[in-house]
């Protein structure tokens with residue numbers, strides 16, 4: 001069996017999607033889960049892009065010690081040195097630097113000749129190697145580059161000391177056959193390529209990111225890059241959980257191992273979805289809600305006779321909960337904490353105590369507490385205690401009737417600690433809440449997206465609201481899970497505003 005290293009870029013390429021803005025505590029939580037998931041490299045961010053990214057990468061490099069942590073840097077001296085300041089705390093300092101190599105990028109974006117690009121790439125790798133034992137070099141837009149030029153520049157950066165060469169399909173343009181052939185060509189042409197890791201990085205514009213990554217493996221790639229749930233700019237990146245499961249299920253064909261702990265798949269996927277607010281489509285391979293649902297009579301009949309008739313992946317393999325009903329209102333603190341630990345949560349005593357109080361409140365109103373409910377509750381506890389909300393919803397009340405004008409009244413504690421009560425109307429209950437909260441905030445808030453989904457099953461399921469807003473020229477996503485969808489909507493709206501304000505505050509203070 002060959003070994004494929006999994007390089008996760010959820011916190012860099014994934015976080016680049018419009019509207020996603022994770023705070024440092026959330027990024028650390030995702031990084032810790034990626035470490036448990038068994039990825040070989042975590043790309044924690046782009047340290048030179050902002051003070052917030054720098055801080056997050058530094059904290060992750062300090063926290064994660066069993067997985068290599070990297071950060072992205074342009075081929076610019078200050079980017080490389082700034083990245084070192086953030087990454088030097090890692091067990092194995094690793095830098096990812098890149099420059100574009102396609103004619104269109106070199107001419108229009110970089111305004112450089114191919115010879116100049118080779119020179120810049122070589123100098124950046126040489127400089128990076130003075131600081132970092134491990135340096136990955138990427139040829140941005142490799143799949144639209146001239147392949148002879150690509151072979152030439154890769155030859156030079158390997159001589160300059162690059163330890164990994166990455167061939168990104170930046171705009172998701174390649175087909176599997178072409179992408180595989182490019183890997184083959186480079187291995188036949190570039191001297192010394194057998195001494196470095198060879199990496200694939202695919203975007204999903206044509207829906208081919210996973211297929212292209214697998215084609216790269218068939219043609220000699222030893223590292224695959226992607227994100228959890230395939231999140232990322234535009235159509236996203238290759239979904240790592242799909243690649244890991246494909247390598248396991250079709251081990252007979254690919255004959256490789258990824259080192260991924262498959263039973264952590266569901267939890268990793270849920271965490272990323274919950275913290276980014278990016279909902280997973282129900283029919284998504286491996287982690288979609290319907291990935292293991294069998295509707296048709298013929299399929300159900302087959303499943304009862306032998307599950308292998310229609311199920312090639314088992315829910316247990318990816319860590320999907322087998323126990324539907326986990327805890328109830330009579331469960332004690334001990335049972336609650338041991339279930340949380342079984343689920344992989346490691347909270348401080350104070351946070352366990354606070355989580356137990358929330359659990360009891362929920363259990364008083366909801367008959368069955370499922371694993372999904374616990375997941376939302378414990379994750380919220382794990383993250384939020386570090387960030388004091390800027391606006392706090394004390395209460396929300398809506399008067400609605402088919403013959404009335406919907407009217408909302410909210411009571412909110414403002415950042416200044418003042419408690420205000422405001423009422424306003426809307427054409428529906430949710431609009432009335434949003435309009436009223438906008439008056440509390442005294443700014444213009446545009447709603448870009450709004451969704452409510454149920455966290456678990458049943459009529460008393462928790463409702464999760466996700467609100468994407470544009471506020472002070474920035475897009476932000478807020479989320480909240482509550483038993484009432486109107487309360488969840490109000491809290492998600494304020495969560496979006498708070499996240500924006502917290503980010504501004506971090507930028508202003510660091």
Ligand code: KIV
Nearest residue numbers: 098138140141168170
């Ligand atoms: O898609 C891309 O080209 C990238 C590079 C920075 C590696 O994300």
Ligand code: ZN
Nearest residue numbers: 013168170201
């Ligand atoms: Zn990318």
